[in-house]
Amino acid sequence: MIELDAQDRAILHALVEDATLSSPALAARIGLSQPVTWRRVRRLEEAGILAGRRLDLDLEALGFGVTVFLGVKLATRGRVSLTDFERAITAIPEVQTVEHVLGLYDYRLRVIARDLADFERVLRRRILALPGVGNVEANVLLSEERRPGPL
The missing domain is CATH 1.10.10.10 (Winged helix-like DNA-binding domain superfamily/Winged helix DNA-binding domain)
Structure with missing residues (x-):
């Protein structure tokens, strides 16, 4: 460093x-x-401190009015490898971030959708259909305040 x-x-x-x-x-x-x-x-x-530059898109202006944070607990770790789950979940375009975490859930996902009906479709047809998915908890984003971290 x-x-x-x-x-x-x-x-x-x-x-x-x-x-x-x-x-x-x-x-x-x-x-x-x-x-x-x-x-x-x-x-x-x-030095890897600046690792690229990215655009900050206005998701609502693009038609994505709902953001949901999902906590995903895998049903059986032995049957489905974490790598297989990560590969499958990152292939779903509505899943914006995948974070492997410690705690009640194994993964925390940020999912965007056009509306709640669209989110339900993504959840039922794509996320819950993945092998190994057990418990899922959803938290709908109401508002977001962004503060750049300290340097």
């Missing part, structure tokens, strides 16, 4: 706010020259 100084943290903070900043715009925002900023960004990428 590399040591991060105040300028590295400023670069990360600026990119968390807007990952589309060009090198000159980023340099102007943090008060460094463009070549120095570019070299620092490259160093952060090579």
Whole structure:
């Protein structure tokens, strides 16, 4: 792991706010020259601290009005391998995240759907049809507040 100084943290903070900043715009925002900023960004990428950039889509504007968090407990671990379950569940496009967790459930899923009827279809026909799925608990997202984590 590399040591991060105040300028590295400023670069990360600026990119968390807007990952589309060009090198000159980023340099102007943090008060460094463009070549120095570019070299620092490259160093952060090579160290694996900056692992890519992604778009933040407005799911509701795209027609996905429901987000549901599912807790999934596998019925029998011996019959279905975790790898097989993960491969099958990640093939379902409505499943946005798959997290293997400790606790009451084996997996925590984030599932998007157009509405509750669409979610029920995904749940019944795709998720519950997977081999090894035992108990499932659903929590419908009412609102989401996003805060970038500390750097």
